[in-house]
Amino acid sequence: MYRLIEKGLMFGNLVRIDSPVLVERYNRALKSLTGHQTEQTEFHIDISGFSPEVADELGDPLYLNQSGVNRQFILLTTEQKTAPLLDAKFSTSRGILRQFIDANHEQLFALTARDAVAGEMVNSVYHADTPNDLFNIRRITIEADTTQGTVKTAATLGKLIDRFKSEPDAWWDDVLIGEMIGLAKETGDVTRNPVTLTQNSFDADDFWTAHFGGVYLFRSYGDPVVIAHDRLAVDAKCITLADRGAIAKFLRQNRLAEPLADARGVDAASILHQKMDFIVAEVAARHGETLVGATRRDMRILGRKYAAELPPEWKGLAALARWAEGAGEWPRIDSDHPAYFYSLRASRSKNTDLVNMLLAELAPLDVRQLFICHKDAFYADYAKWSDAKKDYVADFLAREYAADKAGTRAKLFGHHGLPNVPKTEKRDILDAVGPWGAIRRGR
Template sequence: MQKLKAANLYRSELILVNGKLAERYNRCLEKLGFKPTKLKAFSIDGIGWSPEIAEEKKNVHYLNHGDANPHAIIITPLQKGKPVYVPNHSFDRDMMKHVFKTYAKEINDITRDCAICLDFDQEIDRFYEPLDILKYNTITISFSLINNLDKIQKEQLELVEEFKSGTNFIDENIHVKLLESAKKHGDLRNRVLSLEPLKFKAESFYSKAFGGIYVLRDFISPIVVFEDEEAHKQAIKDTIHDVLIYHISQKELIEKLSDHLIITCNLIKEVKTLRYQRIKKFMFFKELKNTEHPIKDILEDKVFTRRYLNTIDVNALKRVTGVEIYLERLERSNTYKIHDLVDINMYHALHKPHSSLSAKHQDLIWKLLVNIAPLDVLFLYWYDKEQFYKTYENWDPSFQDWVIEEISNNI
C-alpha cells in the first residue's frame, strides 16, 4: 500500500488522535459498551472509526454491537466532511453530513472539553433473517456525552436558580457548591450540551449485513440483491415479502435492472468513452502471460499494445476487443447478437445508471455495477474502496503503477 499512500490514495484524510482526545475517545468506547484501546495515538475517519484500533481488536467493525447496532464517535469538529472509510451502509456518510449540518455549532462547542457518542437506532435489536433488512426505514440518531456533562449542566442551572431564590444569595453552602462546580466543569450556563435526536430516512441503500445486501425500493418494484450465496438461498424461501430477490451473479439481474429503467447501456456511445478504454485495458491485462515488458508500458505504448495483442489466443482477443468486433459486424448485418461476440462481464461493466435517477441513486447503482463486474479500476476505487484495496494487493506491480496514474489523473 506504500505506493497508494505516496499518491495520497490510501486513507489520506484520517485525523491523528492523541493526548486528551485519545482519553476522550476511550471514554466514548466505554460508554458505548466497548473495551478501551491501549493505543496512545491513532487516527480516525469521519464516523470515528480507527484502522489502528480495528487492527488492535482484530475486528473491522469494532464500533458495532452486531450488524443492526452501529455507533459513531465525534471528538473533534475536524471530522466534518471527512470520508467514512469502512461504512456499514451506503448512507453512513450522508448521516454524518446530516449530523454536522444540523449541529455544527454545538459540536464545535461540546468537543472543546468533551466528546459525543452516537447511536444509530432503526428499532431492530438484531437481524434474524436476511429480509429483516427491509425493516430499515427511519433511523433515529441519538447523542450522549461522556462524563454526563449535559446532566452536570442541569445541576449547575438548578444551583443558580436556588441561589436566586429568596435570601439564598447569602447562603455560603450554595456559594461553595457553585464555585466547586465552576472550577471543575467551567461555566456551563450558556452552553448547548443537549442534542435532540435526529431522524434519517433510509430509502434505497447497501448494507454489509448478511455478507452484503442492496435494497432498491424507489423503483417499479422493490429489488433485493445479495452478495452472499447462503443469505440469498435463505431469502428466496421467504413467502411474506413482495420483493424481487437476486444474487449479484445472476445474469437476470442486469436484465431486470434494465427493464426497470435503473441501468442502461449503449455500446455505440460507450465504446467512445475513456471508461471503455480503461475496461478494455483491464481485460487485456488479465489475458497477458509471460510478458517481457512492464505492464504499464504495454497498456500505454501503442507499439507494445499491438505486439502483445498478437501474442494472446483468438478467444482471449475476442474477450478484449469483442465490443469493437460486434459493432463492426453490426454495420453489415443486424443478425449478430451482443452475447455472441461480447464478453458477458465486459458487457455488464459497460452499463451505467439511467440518466433519470437522482445523484444519490446513481451513486448506489454505480456501486452495484462495479460489484457485478469490477473491471473499471477508477470506478472501483471511487465506489468500493475496500474491495479496490483488497484487489490491488494481488495485481502486478507495474499494473499497480498504471492504476495509480489512472486514478490520480481523474481526481
C-alpha cells in the same frame, strides 16, 4: 496490500490522533461506549472514530460496530467528515455520518473543542440473524452527546429557562435560579449559543450491506427487490448476481442506468478505451508483462500482442468505442453479452451511488470503477491478483485517480453528486426508451 497503503489508496485520509488531550478524550468516549480503553498514544481514526491500530490492540475489528448493525462513533474533530469509513457494513453509513456532521457543524465544532462526542446510529435491529431482518431497517436515528452529557444538560437547562420565562413567580424561585446557574456553568449561554444537534433521523429504503455475502436491497421501486450473490430466503423478490437478464430488466424498468455511449457530460470513447486497457492489463499481467507506467500506446501494443486471448468484454467495448468515435455501426449488446454492464453507468437518482456500486460488482475488470464504487469488492479481488497487475493498478490509481478524485469522478459519472431528478421534470425520448431502446441519437 502494502502497495495500496504506500500510495494512500488504503487507510488514506485518516485523521491522526497524537495529542495527549485528544487521546484522553477518545478513551473517555471509548469507555462510555464499549467499556474498553486504549494504551495507544498515537493512532488514526476514520469518520466514525474507528481506529485500525486500536482494533488490532483490542483484537476486535468491530469494537465500534458490534454485530455490524448499530454503528457507534466517536467525534474528536469535525475534520473527520472528510475521512473514509473503514470496513463499512452498510453503504448508507458514511453518507449519514457526513450529513449529520455537516448539518451540525457549528455545534459539533464547539462541543469537540472541549470534549469528545460519542454516539450511535440506531435502528430497530440489533442483530441481522436472517436476511429478512434487513427489511426491519427503515430509519436510522443518530443519538449523540459529549462524554460529560453537555447536550442533555443543555436540553435540561433550556427547559428550566422556559419555566423561568413563563412562570410569574420565577424571579423569586431561588432553587430554580440556582439550578440554572449551576447548569449554565457546564453548558455556557444556551440562549445565544444553543447546544442542540439536529437532522439526526435518516431514511434507509435502499442500501447495500456486507451481511449474507453482500446484499443490495431496493424498496423505492414498488415491491421490494433483493440482489445477492446467492438465492436468499426472503419475503421479497430475490435476484442473484448471476441472473444478468433480471438485473438488467430491473435497472431498465426503473430507469436506474444508462449507456455510457448515450450519456451526457462524459467523453464516452475515452472511458470505453480505458476500460479496454484494464482488460488488456488483466491478460498481459498473466504473461508477466511489466505494466507500471504503461501508456495508452503501450496498451495498444500489448492488445495486439495478445489479441487472440482478449475476452468478449473487450470486443464488445471495442465495438462501442468505434461507434462512439463515428467509425462503426451501433453494436447490439444485450444483457447476455459479457460487456453489457461495462457499458452502463447509473442514471441520476437518489440511488446513483448504490447503482454504480452494483454495476462495479458486475464489471470487475474495470478496476477503476471497482475501486471508486465498491472498495470491499476491490480489496477482495486485489488480494487474488498477480504482482504485475497489483503494481499496474496501484500505480494507475495513484496517478490517474488519487491525484484528482473529484475530476475523475466527474469525467466518469458526469452528474455524480447532483440533486435528484424531480418527478415533474420533462424527459427526452432517450430517457423514455431506457438503456438499450430502439431509438438512438444520430451522429
